[in-house]
Amino acid sequence: MNQKRSVSFLFIAAVSGLIACNSAGNNKFASADSSSSAQSTTTTDNTAASGDVTKGIGSHQSVQLTHPLDDKMIAAGKSTYDVKCQSCHKLTDEKLVGPGWKGVTDRRTPEWIMNFVTNTDEMIEKDPAAQKLLEDCLVRMPNQSLSETDARSVLEFMRNNDGKK
Numbered sequence: 001m002n003q004k005r006s007v008s009f010l011f012i013a014a015v016s017g018l019i020a021c022n023s024a025g026n027n028k029f030a031s032a033d034s035s036s037s038a039q040s041t042t043t044t045d046n047t048a049a050s051g052d053v054t055k056g057i058g059s060h061q062s063v064q065l066t067h068p069l070d071d072k073m074i075a076a077g078k079s080t081y082d083v084k085c086q087s088c089h090k091l092t093d094e095k096l097v098g099p100g101w102k103g104v105t106d107r108r109t110p111e112w113i114m115n116f117v118t119n120t121d122e123m124i125e126k127d128p129a130a131q132k133l134l135e136d137c138l139v140r141m142p143n144q145s146l147s148e149t150d151a152r153s154v155l156e157f158m159r160n161n162d163g164k165k
Contacts, residue, residue: 056127058115063152065110069160076150077157084144085154091161097139105162110155117144117151 055061066073081089088097104113108129116123116130120143123130134140146154 054109055111056115058119060111060114063110073153073156074160077153080150105159
């Protein structure tokens, strides 16, 4: 009976994730105002070739991070999380359907995260770390069709969740 409950839970969680994916539309959130004098940006090392295991597979080989964190991007990222991510991911380190998000920005580079959320299918097919996540979670993450702005906002929300400043 416990095995049937586990399978039922996974099926319901996967369907919930797909529904969230398809019902959210293409909301675009405003990006941070780059003219703000209180905010600076840094670019992570971009010397690695496309497909570097630490950066993943996709167009994101150099991601500019804001310092301090951008409150507007955090709010936009939380909105995206609430609609598209929370049915499978907790903000703690506890696994739900997918892995918990606590500490993700310590385990993965910003480029890898951006590539995974914007290039999900190819990452799962070719990236060793993404394939390991599939083995561990047993459920393939659906492509959430995040815009670049949405993906960057989710990354900022993850950084905030991890206590980055």
